[in-house]
Amino acid sequence: MPPYQLLLSLVLASSHVLVNAADPSPVEDYDVLQYVDPLIGSANGGNVFPGATLPYGMAKAVADTDSESNQGGFAYEGGNVTGFSSMHDSGTGGSPSLGNFPLFPYAKCAGDEVNGCVYPKKQRKIKYKPDSVQAHPGYFAIELASGVRVDMTAAQHTSLFRFQFPNGSSPLILLDLTDLSDSRQDNATISVDESTGRMTGDARFTPSFGSGSYTLYFCADFESPALKRDSGIFVNSRASADVHDLKISRSINGYPLPGGGFVRFKSAPDNTILARVGVSFVSTKQACSHAESEIKDFNFNATHQAAIDQWTEKMRPIRVSRTGIDNSVLTNFFSGVYRTMVNPQDYTGENVLWSSNEPYFDSFYCLWDSFRSQIPFLTIFDPNAVIKMVRSLIDTQRHLGWLPDCRMSLCKGYTQGGSNADNILADVYLKGLRDGIDWDAGYAAVQKDAEEEPYDWSNEGRGGLRSWKNLHYIPVEDFDYEGFGTMTRSISRTLEYAYNDFAIAQMARGLNKTADAERYEKRSRNWRNLFKKDQTSLWKGNDTGFTGFFQPKYSNGTWGYQDPLACSNIDMSGRACSLQNTAGETFESSIWEYQFFVPHDMSTLITHLGGPTNFTNRLDHLHDTNITYIGNEPAFLTVFQYHYAGRPAKSTSRVRTYIPDYFSPTPAGLPGNDDSGAMGSFVAMAMMGLFPNPGQSVYLLTVPFFEAVSIDALSSILVV
Template sequence: MPSKQSLLSLSLLFFLHPTTGTPSDLRYVNPLIGSTAGGNVFAGASLPYGLAKPVADVDGQNTGGFSTDGSNVTGFSSLHDSGTGGNPSMGNFPLFPQHCPSDEINGCRFGKDARKKHYKPESVVAEPGYFGIELVDGIRAEMTASRRTAIYRFTFPPHEEKGEDPVISIDLTDLWESRQNASIEIDAEKGRVKGNGTFLPSFGAGSYQTYFCADFSGAGVKDGGIWVNDRAGSEPKELFVTRGFNNFYIQAGGWMSFLRPDDGTITARVGVSFISTEQACSNAESEVSDPISGFEKSQEQAKQAWSQKLSPIKITPGGVSDDMLGAFWSGVYRTMLSPQDMTGENPLWESDEPYFDSFYCLWDAFRAQHPFLTIIDPHQQSRMVRSLLDTYRHEGWLPDCRMSLCKGWTQGGSNADVVIADAYVKNLTGINWELAYKAMVNDAENEPLEWSYEGRGGLQSWKKLNYIPYLDFDWMGFGTNSRSISRTVEYAYNDYCLGVVGEGIGEDGYTTYLSRSGNWRNLFREDQPSFLENGTNTGFTGFFQPRYLNGTWGFQDPIACSALASWCSLTSNPSETFESSVWEYLFYVPHDLSSLIDLVGGTDSFVNRLDYFHTSGLADIGNEPVFLTVYEYHYAGRPALSTKRAHSYIPRTFNATTNGLPGNDDSGAMGSFLAWSMMGLFPNPGQSVYLISPPFFEAVEVTHPETGKTATIRNVNFDPDYKRVYVQSAKLNGMPYKRNWVGHEFFTQGWTLELTLGEVEGEWGTKRGICHLV
């Protein structure tokens, strides 16, 4: 808490050094950043946390729907996730505009491969709330979105260039053709098409059903009907289709033909729902009463919504390039595309609590995205935590991953526990903490039958042996019997988070979980060396290793599953670490890094390991477990090296180009890492800790949306060429400050941090123990 004297100093500081932050101008947001080279971002139109997400779908890198890889457009659909890997997610019921030669409906092409068209790369326009593109045949598609309604404008070339009248088809499919069954109904007189389908989630178990209601305006309807396997007819007007004989995928859907309007533009309003077609129609009618005039109105409302969400942050650039500003603001923007607010659209249970979907996945998002939302949108972050707890209340388990109403595969621990603990230590309001603690205890104490998509596995061994064994004998539940190292270190931190919440709310037994949080030590083998594939000794000894039930050691090469070796996931080369190496997981002891530093030989040895990890090619900056390692130099009293490491990745691998992300954005995880790094504070989630590193701008202000207080981080001697990036001294609220971290009260109480910069590493924040936080 600042003293009266420091508050007076703060007032004088504002008087002497006023900050004129630029507004969070949407012109800097570029949704196409990361739209190729594996970034897999959603580049289309959406409201913050919106369900309706229209964009062009392509046959190339289509995980997010659209990619700037020059591939073919296969349709325009209204449901998407952002930044995911693996199978494409959703992309249900794509529309496709075309002309039929000689106005013969069977001259059209309906199947995905038959109808696809290249797009003109220079025609692509992507802005918050708007996406536009032109196909090589001259048809232009524009789209915007309300909460649960997508609006499309298809403009066909002048009649003299194309003598045929326009046709728009609807395909009963999704991006990865997972449809199990579907139905469609065409009402040509009303210009309305309704339908639904059952599909598979892209990274989970079960199936989901979704519904649409499409209304066409701006042109007279000539006719309508159905199509099956690229043949079409005006009768019948309804169709039900299954997966097909022997799983042969039947392509099918509906179509409408139109009298070409004078301006060539036909508008399609598509309501979506997970409840019913009637609710899909109701969503569309209530949100966009007039589809034609509603396009510009919805587009403007989307801009205003995004502007409001970005408004807590103000930047004083200090000469930084527009590209750097674009990378930053676009990263902030992507943190609020998902998860999606589906309150009122959950058919699985009735509740007055919020329901969010597309936690895809918490293993990725807990590290930076959810802590970021905690400072810029705490109300929605609180509602997300309540949604997680409501899922526990009705399904028995906190999700670690969830999409399309389905349980997603668990990648590591029960990391909803970390999200809840982070909310607790940062005093988010409106959350039932007794229920939260009960849900977390359930993760720690009870093993589900199917722990591949909920809870934790191996709990008998966890409690008895204090580690997850290699080739565990686990007869109580079933899952992918791998990842014994990564599960051990994640379970340890999950239990630490449980202990923190338990202690905070006065629950007995919390010490059990704080004790279990030290289980990571039981897999540390102090004599384990590490060699490169060519046999070169890395020079470091002491790594985590797998252990059998009887306590003897197994072996996993410390460089396996790294960027220098083969990829390891749940199904591709499953290993004892998940998507990262033993090298990387060695650094995942976020609650007791001081003990880890001692275990590996002290600060110099720890720093040398971090340097080797980040410079040898072992580190994969495109995957989330690496995030905290960039800033762990702070714990060794070398914060300048964290700054150096952040600048080695930004803007080299994080920048404003279409390939400006080093890996999947993972629902905003990469965007939040970039935003935190450029703002000059980095979280250790589950703890009230932000590690200080100079912002990439002259100054950053964050106004807390609930307290109204403005936190400021200001660089003195700022250099936009980034030659002076090392902190020489710091002041907090005008008083000298020697710690290299601040707590969450920095944001809620609106403190000011002033960093004086130089070209070489200074003494600030270098005392051992200055970041010993537990």
């Protein structure tokens, strides 16, 4: 039995959480998919992807809307549908992601002319019928105001859309060479086969939270009882059935010139049209190969059932007792588990950047978010997938030189704090996962993060390492001539670098690298150098009653100042401590919240903050006055840190306040964007009564929401 499984089997019995494949399940078996609602978080800024996909699937089919929270494609907020596309991410902040090559259906064109249909995205958008929306694992359906009903399912790289048109239609379906955020660069192509209607092509886009660009390829085929009438291409607002090839290499005032293809059908008694769209980062040939092999016969029901079977198998290991439990509680829990497997995505075989036999995972949005609970949850629940993810991270470092901190669409994402892949590798190493992972290469990768500064540390690694090693903190207005990145976040980076070094030290101990372990353990105490013991915090002119907070410090050792409440949930000044804001010395959080981010040295922190009673009072003040924002990941651990002051019952009380008050099984049921399943994993682990302090062999136990939880995880570990 792997060490982490043995640990959990021994520790969790007291909380009625069993993680042991050798023991029979303490709860009855049942279909958990009935309790999964993909629409949770599809409104109010949850930004989830609610459409049809497989576990870690690349193809993600859904209706795209023009709503404010459409980062995942569809937002259940009463907006307009602009198309139906096959590539999405889930729960991201920032700009909408992917949404490439959307299809759009018309029942008929005005005047029965192809130019009677409207082609540009912003002009063609249409309302949908809110009551028609259905979402289940592997399935999504919606009806447009035009009477066209669309349902969809997916395979690994292929989407299958079923368009059902009203009687008397002469349907036209267009494919647009665009994406959700209109990021397409100048080059795009499409070719429409005049005899079959097959559309193939490609376009180059930019990522939503990173640098560089990527090229995506598509292959769309159509099948219908209705006969094909004609086909062609469109440019801007005009179409032609006489032209079947288009190459766009220009734009209008920097805005990509709209263009794409269409296929039109004759009216028939059954106006059902199936559209199969394969996608690939490699070539149109590979996109077509995916489509033909994964959904070879356009069988919608069989494809849908295959998706259900995969989700059923993925959810098989976990069951909870339903005794005395309302269905809404079960839906909240199992939907959280489900969302942990929507992102990241398995792009193995689609990586054109290097040649390798290792797995390749993408859509890590971002490791700053997912190290806290998502990957630790999957380490227990789906260790085989985590093994592949870690192998992918190590292989990325092997070929690109650095572990990623955020990654999407084969591009480098932006760093948000420290080098957070270090935390993930250390946590997985400590939990005993070994199969197929080159841990010597993994250690070399995390050590490089700690010792070498990349030129572009806004995308990878850590900046300011010269100051980190010599001054033992990151100074405000750091003089860093070795690399470039946003010269802010000096407090949060200091705290996060300290934690990164502690995580590396744990790996070093396990690998018998004693000298390294001692060096990084010493560096992990650098957080103390930014603690100003006489610093107070005012709120509305009044002293909050607490003394001692982190503060920025200049390279000459003198103190700077940042209001401890700046960028907190109750800061109404409009300040934002984000990558786009150049003034904040903390990232996406306040000093008031970051004062608790010393997860590896809690006893020393509690002493600095005045002892257990004062520490507990500070946590109470953080939560009771809404300084913290549970919709962002830095808040997660603070819910459970009462344990360290000897008050675990208060941790349980906080959990029961936040769930279901802030996490409920409704479209608006998430307090913030899901961040690729981070919110889902918080709900899942908190309701299990088991929350990680990652990078350590520590789980903080609270009273579960269920009489028993069974995770039969051992049988899911495969040697790959």
